[in-house]
Amino acid sequence: MANIYDYLAWRGDLGFSKDPLNEIDSLLFSTLAYGEFETILAPSIGEPSHPLTEVDQAYAKVMQEKYKEFDPLGFFGEVPKLLHQAATTKRFANVHLSGFEKQIDFDKSKQFVAMVVTLRKNLHFLAFRGTDTNLAGWKEDLQMSFMDEVPAQQQAADFANKAFESLEGEFYLGGHSKGGNLAVYAAVKASKEQQDRIIAIYNNDGPGFQSHIVESETYQRILGKIKTFVPRSSPVGLLLEHGGDYTVVASRQRSILQHDPFSWEVHGPRFVYEDGLSKGVLAINTAIRTWLTQVSMEERAEFVKGFCDLIEATGAKTLEDITNEKLQSAQAILKAYTHMGKDARANLKKTLDLFFKESRKSIRETILGEIDHLLPKKRPPKSISSEQE
Template sequence: MNNLANYIKWRGDLGFDISPLNEVDAIIFSELVYLDFSGYTEKTSLPLYKINNLYIKDKREQNFYNMAAKDIVKLLAQSGSSDRFKNIAVSDYAAYDCDDNPMQFGACTFKFDSDKIFVAFRGTDNTLTGWKEDCMIAVSDNIPSQLNAAAYLNMVANKYSDCEIYIGGHSKGGNLAIYAAVNAFAEIKDRIKAVYNNDGPGFSKEFIESAQYKEISDRINTFVPQSSFVGMLLEHDEDYIIVKSANHSFWQHDAFSWRVVGNHFIHLDEDTKSIRFAEKNMKELINGLTNEQKKQIIDSAFEIMAEGGKITFEDIRKAGIKNIPDMIKAFNKIDDNSKKALTDGITLLAKLSIKNGYEINKHESKSKSKETGIV
């Protein structure tokens, strides 16, 4: 089955003037923004092939905190040697991290045609800080990285004032792409042709019912794998397209596992059982908690996971059952209100999982009975 690498081999000899931007190109840009372009494109622009040469020369670290790190570095090499991508100018690289007020932000701009730019926002890495900020989307529509994304888009749109604008990102980057588009100045919003949200979390009901959101919603393209978890967080007003993945469970979040045919992903016609289960659980869990409870749960959960100096989920995985004493110790440290919020949240999720699992299985059984004529 074909993937991003196969797509570059197949479509790599055609420029964007002959074969316009498509959903697979958008995910390629959304993956390349995960790379460390520092020192290369903050104050100038460089074509992708030169950036690839510099990456090799400088022996840039390949094991940045991303589960697809090595694949993304290979993607840079493949893009940098293809006629379609190699001369695309990359500019305005920006990256900020802050642990105290959890925030991770990364972005860059690809000028892929004489009058077209793609603004790419970086998604979440494997660090606890990054995922804590993601979870804060459930508490506020104005987390630090979202505000940075809106400011970044307005800045590059003014810089490239004669260009059509395409925006996208993977994971949290997809959420940032939508947020930036919704909050763009009116004259910039008019130039936005498409927004690509690749398995990124949604927003609050109030956000997607706002007039600003409605102005851009018909240009939002959301893609989720058949067992999406991240993309099912919060509300989505736009229709989402389900894509086929070669992986299972949470690992389908890795866009390198998404199957490609021609110039698009393999689309699935119906919601999968796992998507319906995740969507119902996440929405009902978030709606069943107050903002204060959600904040207490997020703070407590990440404080417990970080006990013993753990920085990434990989650190937790490597520690295995050795985590248990550290987590018990950390749980005992948190205040009584936070303990109650955390245990109430876990209890509610367990109840929802049982209820929604039963309802979805019951609905599926009825549908099969009708199809076979068995009542």
């Protein structure tokens, strides 16, 4: 079961001039966007830029220590190792990074990080980070269920526009998780001339959009350039609408842990593909979609506000804050819930009850379908004519 590290050992000897960017390269750059490079890379796009070898030397030790004790999503701690191994290969050593932009605003529910990867002259990859440990990003994810544009999406469009104006040549865009959504959104908001300079957009297990965005002329114009990859049992990339086909990839993990990009299996320059999604994730997807059809946009907004008000009552800004003070956080949430207005509490309970109801229904139907499939089928009785034969 090879993964992205094995890919580096296999393909690291060939530069991008000899072997063009592929889907594994896209996942690698998308994953490197989780790195904390703000003390190394300036926010200016293009110049000054730094080769990957230089970034690796300045970065490795401090971030290895940072994630040693707290790594809630299970793969942040791998980023320094990935950076180092990539920097030691001929393929990635002279790739240049620039334009590292990071904006975290808890009050505005904005979590945005992106950077420019220059593969060679006039060829660039805009890498967008997915949701990290900042609670602003998690709130922003929930807001996607009812908002046409969340702050990070607007920032992604602005970032891409600056890159198109500052740099010559062609572009790839990509990201993992919410970063994949941001990459697609940035391409949707680009002008036609800018879209023509985009070679491909890689959405690695990132959620989709409201249906009217997918149906828009600008989205349809780039639809053929979007490459969406989802693991067999991860529900993240199935959320909302994509409007196009997706490729199912194999993972060495199970269930939601398949969201981890380091668990994705590779074979040469491609992922290992699966025939389809697991029945479990299809059941979850059905439950979520049914739930969303029964909850209006206004009710979704009220639910997200109520839910996030409870989290904000803890005073936490990151997942680490909550896990470090589990008891105090639980007490603060309970206290905030008891002090919520009657209508807000009723909406929160009603929406959650409806979600769990649809989840149980979908899972039950899936299990019953599996049982029915396994049971021996009764043979039809022989006809009189067949017995006479």
